[in-house]
Amino acid sequence: AEHIMIQAEKMNVIGEIAAGIAHEIRNPLTSLKGFVQLFRAGTVPNQTFINIMETELERIDIISSEFLTLAKPGNINFTSLDLQTLLKDVLALLDTELYKQSILIDMRVTTENTSVRGEITQLKQVFINLIKNAIEVMINGGTITIILANRSGRVHISIQDEGAGMTDQQVSRLGEPFYTTKETGTGLGLMVSYTIISNHDGEISVQSKLNEGTTFTVKLPSI
Numbered sequence: 001a002e003h004i005m006i007q008a009e010k011m012n013v014i015g016e017i018a019a020g021i022a023h024e025i026r027n028p029l030t031s032l033k034g035f036v037q038l039f040r041a042g043t044v045p046n047q048t049f050i051n052i053m054e055t056e057l058e059r060i061d062i063i064s065s066e067f068l069t070l071a072k073p074g075n076i077n078f079t080s081l082d083l084q085t086l087l088k089d090v091l092a093l094l095d096t097e098l099y100k101q102s103i104l105i106d107m108r109v110t111t112e113n114t115s116v117r118g119e120i121t122q123l124k125q126v127f128i129n130l131i132k133n134a135i136e137v138m139i140n141g142g143t144i145t146i147i148l149a150n151r152s153g154r155v156h157i158s159i160q161d162e163g164a165g166m167t168d169q170q171v172s173r174l175g176e177p178f179y180t181t182k183e184t185g186t187g188l189g190l191m192v193s194y195t196i197i198s199n200h201d202g203e204i205s206v207q208s209k210l211n212e213g214t215t216f217t218v219k220l221p222s223i
């Protein structure tokens with residue numbers, strides 16, 4: 001069954017998100033403080049310590065930048081843009097990762113009308129998030145199929161992976177802030193993506209089958 005994400009039902013408690021950020025950032029900070037104390041007490045920093053510190057700093061960086069795309073409404077600059085071009089730019093950014101994971105992209109464009117109005121950085125962020133999730137779930141490689149279509153005045157972009165798929169219970173948790181099943185995941189990518197698409201008067205839906213794969217579809221008003 002197709003599940004349509006409703007941003008309001010996921011984002012109704014702003015306090016929950018604020019508490020989550022504080023918590024997620026406090027863990028790496030506590031660890032970094034611990035190292036500072038060790039060094040102050042005379043411990044000589046070695047490679048392992050430095051690697052851990054770098055990982056903790058990167059985590060804080062990732063968490064804050066995932067929120068950054070949302071947190072600057074003053075900067076929102078809607079222009080007309082072509083989603084086919086935007087997707088090609090996003091795929092170029094992910095090229096190395098796709099290659100490393102032995103993943104091919106099968107892009108099918110079934111319409112000439114792929115123009116929308118939107119904020120280019122934010123929309124890029126959405127497709128980076130969705131394609132990265134597809135890459136991360138396709139541990140044995142395979143093909144990600146991207147289909148561009150135009151139906152009833154909306155551009156549809158489907159991203160179909162050959163990953164492990166999800167149970168209905170897992171699907172129902174998507175978009176919840178900090179929901180992640182990955183060891184180093186932030187659980188923020190989809191929440192941010194749903195918010196961005198909702199701010200563009202669009203919609204994201206998901207269909208998933210366990211052991212077969214998942215398809216995310218973004219629908220945006222076409223111009």
Ligand code: ADP
Pocket residue numbers: 129133134137161163164165166174175179180181182184185186187188189190191214
């Ligand atoms: P993160 O990638 O940091 O875990 P996301 O918000 O991007 O955070 O995704 C949340 C969770 O949703 C993931 O941890 C994973 O369990 C699930 N998920 C997202 N995309 C897919 C997908 N394409 N296939 C299977 N599970 C997915």
Ligand code: MG
Pocket residue numbers: 129132133189190
């Ligand atoms: Mg993600």
